[in-house]
Amino acid sequence: MMTERIRNLKDFICSFPPEVFADRAEIITDSYKRTEGLPSVLRRAVAFRDILEKIDIHIGDLERVVGALSGKARGCQVFPEYDMTFLINEMDELADRNTDRFLISEDTKARLRAIYPYWQDKTIAHHASLRLSDEQKDAASSLVYILTAMRSGVGHLVIDYRSFLERGILGVLEEVKEKRTEENAAYYDAAEISLRAVCAYAQRYAALAKKQADAEEDAERKAELCEIARILTKVPARPAETFAEAVQSFWLVHLALHLESSGHSMSPGRFDRYMYPYFKRDLERGVPLGELEETLHFLWLKFFELNKIRDKVSTIAFGGYPMFQNLIVGGIDEDGNPAENELSYLCLAATRQIALPQPSLSIRWNEEKSTKRFLLAALDTVRIGGGMPAMFNDKTLIANMRTMGYDEKEANDYAIVGCSETTGNGNVEPWLTGGFLNVAKVLELTLFDGFDPVAKRQFSFRTGDTAEMDWETFYAAFKAQLAHYLMLNIKGDDVLDELHGSLCPTPFASVFIRGCLDAGKTNLEGGAKYNSTTLQMVAVPNAIDSLRALKKFVYDEKTVSFRTLKEALLSDFEGAEYLRGLLKYKAPKYGNDDDSVDLIGRDLVDFLYGEVEKYTSPRGGKYRLALYTIASNVLFAKHTGATPDGRKAFDNLADGGVSAGHGRDRLGATALLNSVVKLTPTKVLGSSLLNLRLTPNLLTDENKEKIADLVRTYFRHGGQHIQFNVFDEAVLRDAQLHPEKYPTLMVRVAGFSVLFTTIERALQDDIIRRTCQESGGIKW
Amino acid sequence: MVNKTALIFDVQRFCLFDGEGIRTTVFFKGCPLRCAWCCNPESQSPAPELLIKPSPACASCGVCLSACGEGALSLGERGVRADLSRCTFCGRCESLCGFDRIRTTGKAYTVDEVTEIILRDRDYFADSRGGVTLSGGEVAAQADFALALTDRLRAEGIGVTLETCGFAEPSSFLRLAERAERVYFDVKLLDEAEHIRYTGQSNKLILANLREAAKLTEVVVRVPLIPGVNLSGVFAAELAAFLAPLPVSGIELLPYHRLGLGKYRELGRACSLADTPLASREENRAFFETLKKQTDKPVRFR
Numbered sequence A: 001m002m003t004e005r006i007r008n009l010k011d012f013i014c015s016f017p018p019e020v021f022a023d024r025a026e027i028i029t030d031s032y033k034r035t036e037g038l039p040s041v042l043r044r045a046v047a048f049r050d051i052l053e054k055i056d057i058h059i060g061d062l063e064r065v066v067g068a069l070s071g072k073a074r075g076c077q078v079f080p081e082y083d084m085t086f087l088i089n090e091m092d093e094l095a096d097r098n099t100d101r102f103l104i105s106e107d108t109k110a111r112l113r114a115i116y117p118y119w120q121d122k123t124i125a126h127h128a129s130l131r132l133s134d135e136q137k138d139a140a141s142s143l144v145y146i147l148t149a150m151r152s153g154v155g156h157l158v159i160d161y162r163s164f165l166e167r168g169i170l171g172v173l174e175e176v177k178e179k180r181t182e183e184n185a186a187y188y189d190a191a192e193i194s195l196r197a198v199c200a201y202a203q204r205y206a207a208l209a210k211k212q213a214d215a216e217e218d219a220e221r222k223a224e225l226c227e228i229a230r231i232l233t234k235v236p237a238r239p240a241e242t243f244a245e246a247v248q249s250f251w252l253v254h255l256a257l258h259l260e261s262s263g264h265s266m267s268p269g270r271f272d273r274y275m276y277p278y279f280k281r282d283l284e285r286g287v288p289l290g291e292l293e294e295t296l297h298f299l300w301l302k303f304f305e306l307n308k309i310r311d312k313v314s315t316i317a318f319g320g321y322p323m324f325q326n327l328i329v330g331g332i333d334e335d336g337n338p339a340e341n342e343l344s345y346l347c348l349a350a351t352r353q354i355a356l357p358q359p360s361l362s363i364r365w366n367e368e369k370s371t372k373r374f375l376l377a378a379l380d381t382v383r384i385g386g387g388m389p390a391m392f393n394d395k396t397l398i399a400n401m402r403t404m405g406y407d408e409k410e411a412n413d414y415a416i417v418g419c420s421e422t423t424g425n426g427n428v429e430p431w432l433t434g435g436f437l438n439v440a441k442v443l444e445l446t447l448f449d450g451f452d453p454v455a456k457r458q459f460s461f462r463t464g465d466t467a468e469m470d471w472e473t474f475y476a477a478f479k480a481q482l483a484h485y486l487m488l489n490i491k492g493d494d495v496l497d498e499l500h501g502s503l504c505p506t507p508f509a510s511v512f513i514r515g516c517l518d519a520g521k522t523n524l525e526g527g528a529k530y531n532s533t534t535l536q537m538v539a540v541p542n543a544i545d546s547l548r549a550l551k552k553f554v555y556d557e558k559t560v561s562f563r564t565l566k567e568a569l570l571s572d573f574e575g576a577e578y579l580r581g582l583l584k585y586k587a588p589k590y591g592n593d594d595d596s597v598d599l600i601g602r603d604l605v606d607f608l609y610g611e612v613e614k615y616t617s618p619r620g621g622k623y624r625l626a627l628y629t630i631a632s633n634v635l636f637a638k639h640t641g642a643t644p645d646g647r648k649a650f651d652n653l654a655d656g657g658v659s660a661g662h663g664r665d666r667l668g669a670t671a672l673l674n675s676v677v678k679l680t681p682t683k684v685l686g687s688s689l690l691n692l693r694l695t696p697n698l699l700t701d702e703n704k705e706k707i708a709d710l711v712r713t714y715f716r717h718g719g720q721h722i723q724f725n726v727f728d729e730a731v732l733r734d735a736q737l738h739p740e741k742y743p744t745l746m747v748r749v750a751g752f753s754v755l756f757t758t759i760e761r762a763l764q765d766d767i768i769r770r771t772c773q774e775s776g777g778i779k780w
Numbered sequence B: 001m002v003n004k005t006a007l008i009f010d011v012q013r014f015c016l017f018d019g020e021g022i023r024t025t026v027f028f029k030g031c032p033l034r035c036a037w038c039c040n041p042e043s044q045s046p047a048p049e050l051l052i053k054p055s056p057a058c059a060s061c062g063v064c065l066s067a068c069g070e071g072a073l074s075l076g077e078r079g080v081r082a083d084l085s086r087c088t089f090c091g092r093c094e095s096l097c098g099f100d101r102i103r104t105t106g107k108a109y110t111v112d113e114v115t116e117i118i119l120r121d122r123d124y125f126a127d128s129r130g131g132v133t134l135s136g137g138e139v140a141a142q143a144d145f146a147l148a149l150t151d152r153l154r155a156e157g158i159g160v161t162l163e164t165c166g167f168a169e170p171s172s173f174l175r176l177a178e179r180a181e182r183v184y185f186d187v188k189l190l191d192e193a194e195h196i197r198y199t200g201q202s203n204k205l206i207l208a209n210l211r212e213a214a215k216l217t218e219v220v221v222r223v224p225l226i227p228g229v230n231l232s233g234v235f236a237a238e239l240a241a242f243l244a245p246l247p248v249s250g251i252e253l254l255p256y257h258r259l260g261l262g263k264y265r266e267l268g269r270a271c272s273l274a275d276t277p278l279a280s281r282e283e284n285r286a287f288f289e290t291l292k293k294q295t296d297k298p299v300r301f302r
Helices: A004-013 A023-034 A040-054 A085-090 A106-119 A124-131 A134-141 A161-179 A185-215 A219-234 A243-260 A276-285 A289-305 A312-317 A342-354 A372-382 A394-403 A408-412 A439-447 A471-503 A540-556 A562-570 A577-585 A595-612 A632-637 A669-676 A701-716 A729-737 A761-769 B063-067 B092-096 B111-119 B122-128 B139-155 B170-179 B192-199 B204-216 B233-243 B261-267 B281-294
Strands: A326-330 A360-365 A390-393 A415-417 A421-423 A436-438 A530-538 A622-627 A691-694 A721-726 A746-748 A753-755 B005-015 B023-028 B049-052 B073-076 B079-082 B102-105 B107-110 B131-135 B160-164 B182-186 B218-225 B250-255 B299-301
Touching: A004 A289, A023 A040, A023 A106, A040 A185, A040 A243, A085 A106, A124 A471, A134 A471, A161 A185, A161 A243, A185 A219, A185 A243, A219 A243, A243 A276, A243 A289, A276 A289, A276 A342, A289 A342, A312 A632, A326 A342, A326 A415, A342 A360, A342 A372, A360 A372, A360 A394, A360 A701, A372 A701, A390 A394, A390 A701, A394 A408, A394 A421, A394 A701, A436 A439, A436 A471, A436 A632, A439 A471, A439 A530, A439 A540, A439 A562, A471 A530, A471 A540, A471 A595, A530 A632, A540 A562, A540 A577, A540 A595, A562 A577, A595 A622, A632 A761, A669 A691, A669 A701, A669 B005, A701 A721, A701 B122, A721 A746, A729 A761, B005 B111, B005 B139, B023 B111, B023 B139, B049 B079, B049 B261, B063 B073, B063 B092, B092 B102, B107 B111, B111 B139, B131 B139, B139 B160, B139 B170, B160 B170, B170 B204, B182 B204, B204 B218, B233 B281, B250 B281, B281 B299
Parallel strands: A326 A360, A360 A390, A436 A530, A530 A622, A691 A721, B023 B131, B131 B160, B160 B182, B182 B218, B218 B250, B250 B299
Antiparallel strands: A390 A721, A415 A421, A746 A753, B005 B023, B005 B107, B049 B102, B073 B079
């Protein structure tokens, strides 16, 4: 049950936009000025310590789990070490831009402007711009790809939460000392400084709680503040013993990760595994379930409160304040035993009741070990319409973990980071941010021999005049273009990989990634036991459909000449509406269980897999193929001209990753799912993401079980992931007209949920226009 | 000799509202009844027809007219019109309409062809205890094919549910019913004259088939509730009395809707019930309550 107090706290948090604060930025500037010449890893640790010593802290009136990024609820900090230019340029628009609005005071603006000159030649973005080639930059500005690690930290980790919960930070510190080598003394010093800094940070909160308790007149609140002080005097430095201690310990460390680096997708991972012992012990000691549940709810609100500020372009691709804190429940444990427990169910219930987009809740489904009751409970949460939990298939993902080299126990213990990315639990730097490649754009470049008709830019990589080509030659040219831009993207990401490792290592996070303390270096420098990087392919369904339509009309039936087609595309089908209709309606489309198009998709995925796997990152891990978009499809769409699948220029590109193009999947959900599993889920090792939208009447009590069965069969067929949007279109349309009526209306974008009214119009429309699966398929 | 093909107007996958689990529904074209409220008018004629979206959806571009070698299409005020007497159903107009506004309804399928589509979802049937629903039109009007298909599916381990209006030659109908896991059997009116008036046929054969089918398999009676036709307490009482001695497992009520009106327009036909007002929730509910009081069988809305 959600208590009145939780409801009030939720209402309070949701009642104002987040605000940007300058204190972290100022502290790190001062710190960096004092540490010039020191090894990066030490500078980072000292800066982290300085930040935790001096940054504003606060404890809200209603809170029982404490710790926030700033001196006010929902505040966010600035990370000048990655990039500051965007903020300086855009700070005056933050409060009224289309999406992800932030308050920022004139005082904060002035303080940020004052430190800007120091950072101009020191940021990741600055160094990257010096090292990326003109071609790489041009391709990025044509939106052939997005390099995501340009302006922000890397994030995307599941750390080993269990280590500090069980041993305390001081216990972990012992390990640091034991493993210390003189050769890597700087790293071990940095680790020690970081760990001690977090202990001191907790003491600051304890002292604040004590101070507030002393001034508090309400006896109940006074006692509560004393208890908060007691807990923070103990954890995370020492082992947690109660659930409340474990939650507070978890939160303080999780929060600190967000002050070390601005990377999002710091994911709690298998929360119901490492928190369960504390929960169970409390229950056995007679702590009322309601109290434990309320503690969990306080934490859920904390997840929502975390925030980061992004540049304007990024808010199109990643709009709605997403933090991608993926928290996954269920599945099996390391040894293959069922992992779902009472806490798993409470997590599902917490998201159902609180109904806010963070944490990004997911479940693992294990065909043999999960109960159907668990899946039905998950669907009860899906039913509220927020798109959570996302569902992941143990069968395929454990197999994929083995393919990636994890041992059996590690594979069984996989977790999900961010949207849907398969990762090891606390033992890997997975760098799930290698870039997003716009496959539809590459097709456009192929059609026009390296010319980008949108940006009016001729690229140097050319594959010939397509009008002269037969089908095989054309398809080979497309693959050559794909291979080229994929290489360019990867080489660009390698630059960023080296820069993050050399300029912005994360000594604090690294302590909780297995391998780093043995290697004597951070996760960003290759210290983790495992390393990989994923490269995300976007708009693959549009490319598949385009190839199929082109093959049909230009080559098989020869009713349309290549020249005519290209002219129509260049003019955005001006005067060629009829041709557009043929392309759109009269060629088979991916998502309808039709091999003549789906197998083109499979061939393309197999090709991309082969290409991506050729590359190794500077950290020594392989690149891995992924098919998920976040909302990059919306950004890419704005820069991609008309395509041969009958899509108008700048119109939507397929969402999700393996979801069909909007409105193209018409034969019902089973046909779509059959198409999806043809895209070789065992080669898409990074993640393959499926958005499925259902009409609300398909998730009634009567039909819920059928949807559970739908998921089971899809997973039996090897699907990796599925998540649902369940909403009434009229409600979303009304919310566009009257946003004030829907402050907490939640929808699923790709691997994350958002409050609908906080995202920009183009993304709202994208969500509304996705195929809505009905019983019996889509009516004509 | 089994008919090699059947005229089918749709094979819909992922159907959740016609029985257990996830189902594929096969719609047979051709029906002996002409119910005034029919919401699938394309199901009535036992021959192929053209569905054409009227203008402004139809852009009146004329491509289909020049594509047609038979001169079966013409342009009128409301877009393209078809003269079915000249149409050979070659499909050229459909394949060349770049606006997807014209479709042939009713295509000949072999048992193999239908089975191939059905089998694509067999694992979904297995996991959800679903299967195949044969619907129409009237399935039993193409009984030989339906029997062959049913046997084929049963051999594949896939259960079949039948939806029927019951107006069918008894021996093949009952063989079909016997093979079905469940039969959804429409009962519209019990008064013969009224039945003739609204459906064009007597209900004698229908009711006889119902009595026999209920002995052979699970039968669920379905009643469309049509205002001014059968939505009355009197009919509810008659129905309860008629069904009392029959071993039917339940009664499903289908409130009248007008979702089929667009299809009448696409066929270029008028719907005789176009002006019939929709019943209110309360009127439908009242029928439900009246019936429920007088029958021991489970009653539900579908």
